[in-house]
Amino acid sequence: MLTRHYQELRLKMVITTLCFALIPLLALGLTIYYQFTTAYELRTIEAVRTMAQNRVNSVELFLEERIAQLVTVANTHTYEQLRNEQYLQKVFKVMQHRSKSYIDLGVIDQNGDHIAYTGPHYSELKGVNYGKEAWFQAVMASSLYVSDVFLGFRKVPHFIIAVTNHEGNKTWILRATINSDIIDNMVRRAQVGRKGDAFIINRENVLQTTPRFNGKVLGKPNAPNFSAVVDTIVERADSGGEESLFAASSISNPRWVLVIKEDLREAMALLFRARHVEVIILLAGIGLVVAGTLIITRSLTNELMKVETERAKSDELVVQSAKMAALGKLAAGVAHEVNNPLQIISEQAGWMKDILESDTASSQENQQELKQCIRKIERQVERSRAITHRLLGFGRRMEPTQEMVDVNGLVAETVKFLENEAHHRGIDIQDELDQSIPKITTDPSQLQQVLLNIMDNAIDASGKGDVIKVVTSHNSEDPRVVTVRVSDQGIGIPKDKLNRIFDPFFTTKGPSEGTGLGLSISYSIMEKLGGRIAVESEEGMGTTFTLFIPTES
């Protein structure tokens, strides 16, 4: 059976232990969780950024190579040489030999007239005037122009590169069309994972390459607008209900932006798995701690309860043995008290027999002697009678009762009990009884037991020639309390032991002399009677016990 006390104790132990065990565990778990997340996110972002810059470098390198090739051709040939279409075709063959991405090559004069052309669309493009075209204006102004991607006659995405050359006061343009497949391939290499994507957009957010999932070439990408990005940025964004990681990096010429999209869950898969494992370990740890705490607490409280039960049992035994010891002491005291008068009576009887057996039995002197013997016998019988009566009174009061009690009478009687013992030890007991104190309602035998205990202690503490004072008093200011004060001039109680003297089994006497229960029992009796017991003591000077007894208990 669990008492409430033990339930509370168990609860306290469980809560305390769990606090001490779980708080560090959780702190550690959360710290690792966030530190790891941060570190991994940083790493992932860095990886995406590097990949974007890498791709941009490749694309830029490819474009620069094409531009350089065209510039070389334009600067190493004269207008006269290149306007010859057979020559132009020869040059174009050489260029195509190195790079299959060239679709056609043309020469345009400063008026925008297509002077020479080699490529698959000869009939459509030969003789066209580009004078009004935006790209023509741009290349005339800046000497180099790379176009955005557009679909040509064959519906293949491509773009043009145009460079100018000056001969005297004449300016002419060398223009090449380039298949953008190759750029598509470069960008595609950045499409990682199952859901990753990569594409290039121009300044108007129009797709320049074909993305894997998010739109068609020359359409709008299904992604946030990164067209204004300069340099490289990485950001998280929501796209299609899923969180994604975007890296955007700008290409210098043409002014395009390469965008890489990674599915955040895919990119962080390792992290998510690690987190998952960590949470499982943490939960398992918490479970183990909780289970362990419960088991330990349960066995501890059970053990405590067992010990308590055993102690209660042994306490009962000790109290019982203390009672028996007290009874034995009483019996021995009575034996001594009664044996002395018996010895005297026996001696008187013997003496009387001696006289009666002598020849001078009827002499005047012997008659006197006999009478004296009889008086002595009567005196001793009276003495014995007083002892047995006192004993009877003591026995009768064993049952708990409520009686009108004369405290003075009770004190006087108790003093009488112990007077002989004290007398033998050379100790004087003086009583000073206040005759004005009222009769009180209490349990006389219990009160007498307390008085006996305290006076017995006083006798034990006193030495030869000491005086024990027993004073009863009644304070008119508090008429409901009667006090009995027992003071001795004995050895006193050291300060450090003064607050322990009412503890059960605390004793300063040897093991054969005291059980250490007398004062403890007295204390509990006084509480039961509604009063209290107080002690004052100075080592070497003596001790005073004061009983405060309520007039109505």
Added chain:
Amino acid sequence: MERFSVLIVDDEVDFTETIVKRLKGRGLDADGVNSGEEALRLMETREYDVVVLDVKMPGLDGIETLREIKKRKPYTEVIMLTGHGSVESGIKGLQLGAYNYIMKPVTLDELMEHMTQAYERRIIEAQRREDAERSEQRP
């Protein structure tokens, strides 16, 4: 029976008075005192063969008196007498050299028997000491 000297020490005056009269009537050299101090004082002035000593007395109690007697007159036999059935004080008395330990009440005949035995032991012990001294003197 041989006449020997006895000192009765007990705080009960009625007891000592009467028993002294009875012992004298039986031909013993008996005296009675009522405290250990008185007994020791009296023993300064004369020798007793046997001392009967009550254990429980105010002032110098039986055990202390016994210790003093054995210190001053080690060959005096002492019989302890008590109304208190305490085995402990009996053992203590015997350890300190008392001849015997008797519980009150005791009849005079019984007490006489113990006293006589104690006296006899005293005689035998004295004889033995004398023999020992003589054998030491002889080379």
